[in-house]
Amino acid sequence: MIGYMIRRVGQAIVVLIGVTIITFILLHLLPGSPVRAILGTRASPSTIKQLNAELGFNKPLYVQYGLWVWNLAHFNLGFSYKLNQPVTALIGQRLPKTLFLVGSSLILAVIIAVPLGIWSAVHRNRADDYVLTGLSFIFYSMPTFLLGILLIILFNQTLNWLPFEAPQNQTYPWTDLNGMVLPVMTLTAVTVALFSRYMRSSMLEQMIQDYVRTARAKGVSNQAILMIHVLRNALIPVITLVGLSIGGIVSGAVVTEDVFNYPGMGLLYYNAAVSDDFPTLLGFVVVVALATVIGNLVADILYAVADPRIRYV
Numbered sequence: 001m002i003g004y005m006i007r008r009v010g011q012a013i014v015v016l017i018g019v020t021i022i023t024f025i026l027l028h029l030l031p032g033s034p035v036r037a038i039l040g041t042r043a044s045p046s047t048i049k050q051l052n053a054e055l056g057f058n059k060p061l062y063v064q065y066g067l068w069v070w071n072l073a074h075f076n077l078g079f080s081y082k083l084n085q086p087v088t089a090l091i092g093q094r095l096p097k098t099l100f101l102v103g104s105s106l107i108l109a110v111i112i113a114v115p116l117g118i119w120s121a122v123h124r125n126r127a128d129d130y131v132l133t134g135l136s137f138i139f140y141s142m143p144t145f146l147l148g149i150l151l152i153i154l155f156n157q158t159l160n161w162l163p164f165e166a167p168q169n170q171t172y173p174w175t176d177l178n179g180m181v182l183p184v185m186t187l188t189a190v191t192v193a194l195f196s197r198y199m200r201s202s203m204l205e206q207m208i209q210d211y212v213r214t215a216r217a218k219g220v221s222n223q224a225i226l227m228i229h230v231l232r233n234a235l236i237p238v239i240t241l242v243g244l245s246i247g248g249i250v251s252g253a254v255v256t257e258d259v260f261n262y263p264g265m266g267l268l269y270y271n272a273a274v275s276d277d278f279p280t281l282l283g284f285v286v287v288v289a290l291a292t293v294i295g296n297l298v299a300d301i302l303y304a305v306a307d308p309r310i311r312y313v
Helices: 004-027 032-037 045-057 061-072 087-122 127-141 143-159 177-205 210-217 222-259 265-274 277-306
Strands: none
Touching: 004 045, 004 061, 004 277, 032 061, 045 210, 087 127, 087 265, 087 277, 127 177, 143 177, 143 222, 177 222, 222 265, 222 277, 265 277
């Protein structure tokens, strides 16, 4: 297991390097420049040239990337000249808020989706199964921004129950849970739709296996078969999905945070993309790539917990 973990960490480093190289090149191929975004459209060519030299943007691309990687190795993600702050400080301020949003949504999604998937599988081809399937397809296919707007119209404009804007000034978002309900609800609904469908399919696949028929032949009750045998095996594909979804949920929070003006990593990324803030964009990519790698590693570890037959050497 230790050797496996070391290999996975090595693979993670290679993946992170590959992601940063591709992102670094693509950002510099985009039209516009960070210097012009800093100085504005009225800046003279001589001023732009001078600032390019001061910031090192006139150096070859591989030299710029090498300097960025060297700074990254020293936990320095660069400086945001648009926000006049180090990128590391910006991420340190915003990341806990996004982690709270994403973590809450992910935990709630698993808690809700697993029972829904089990119920739908046990009652397959019945009216309640059709209802759950239809709702899952609706929420999964609905754009996140549209779902967020609909929830605002319902719970804020119509019922006047919840604020339409997420907490702004609180250092810790959990101090204003009332304002977090709609953002968490939006991200959770989309995630539940995905997880519950996979859980249903996995349960149906396990319910037709030979070990289930053998257990029934021995007189084991259906409830014991489902909860002790089928559920444990059915959770393995869902664990994979949860691990792979962590990075996607973090990046998907961009839309949710923009809709509710939530001051997390997603809103930071959106504002950086609009203003050509390359250091901040690269910092966000590193965080998402790291979240994806960690999610995969956690999923691998949970495999062995869910199924003792799985061993890593």
